[in-house]
Amino acid sequence: MFLFLSKLLPIFFYPLGLACVAMALGLLWLWKRPRWVSGAIAKRILGAILTVGLVGLLLGSNGWVSNGLLRSLEWQNIPDGELPNASAIVVLGGGIKAANYPRPWVDVSEAGDRVLHGARLYLAGKAPIVIPSGGRIDWRGGGAPESEAMAEILRAMGVPQGAIVEEPNSLNTYENAANVAEILRREGIDGPVLLVTSASHMPRSLLCFAKQGVEAIAAPTDFIVSEQELAELSHSWQSVLLNLLPDSGRLENTTKALKEYLGLAIYRLRGWI
Secondary structure, eight states: HHHHHHGGGGGGGGGGHHHHHHHHHHHHHHHOOOGGGGGGHHHHHHHHHHHHHHHHHHHHHHHHHOOOOOOOOHGGGGGSSSSOSEEEEEOOOEEEEEOOOTTTSSSSGGGGGGHHHHHHHHHHHSOOOOOEEEOTTTTOOOSHHHHHHHHHHHHHTOOGGGGOOOBBBSSSSSHHHHHHHHHHHHHHHOEEEEEEBBBGGHHHHHHHHHTTOOOOOEEEEEEOOOOHHHTTTTEEEEEEOOOSSOOHHHHHHHHHHHHHHHHHHHHHHOOOO
């Protein structure tokens, strides 16, 4: 139940969900109590409710807000030079879709950069094993555990089966860390691990692994905000205008950042970090 609520409740605090709630409340008020709207105070309250929804959408889809929020997360753990060798490479799930019909094979979404980067690090000789970590929520796509799909991609990229240790049971970042820590103890793997996940997800992931006593070195990937994107924000009057206008992609990026900040707060409250 916690897993379901953790996916459901935050939706209403993100810009799109907040706007929907505001509009729904406004419409309900007009439908149920139309006479109340005639008063000056009632009009102000109704206007405030609708303003909250509109401002949330406009700010959430603004280029400066979106990139600023994501950058505050993504640029925290940029490696300083070449990554060191480690005892294992841990790749967190979240970017691979199961090979459910009509997909001809497992699908790689934007966060699928994680498994590609993990394979690249292995082939560069950074660690002797790769641990793909991730289960599959039955009511969100279903199918085989994500670790199995990641292992399939790893093998296709040249990582031998003997170098892959799957962790197929975790359904969130806390479980990723706890289950991988158990694997490391069981396999007698000492020393630091290279932790591969999306750059915006890295701050929470590092804290979870540290809480489990695992020394993790950040190996972030899936960067959404680059120096080029930041430069383009004010490159010309055309780009300034377009970044002020609503955009669904920027709204999604803002939501990703807010999800991470909300996740950090909830994980602290639960003692997971």
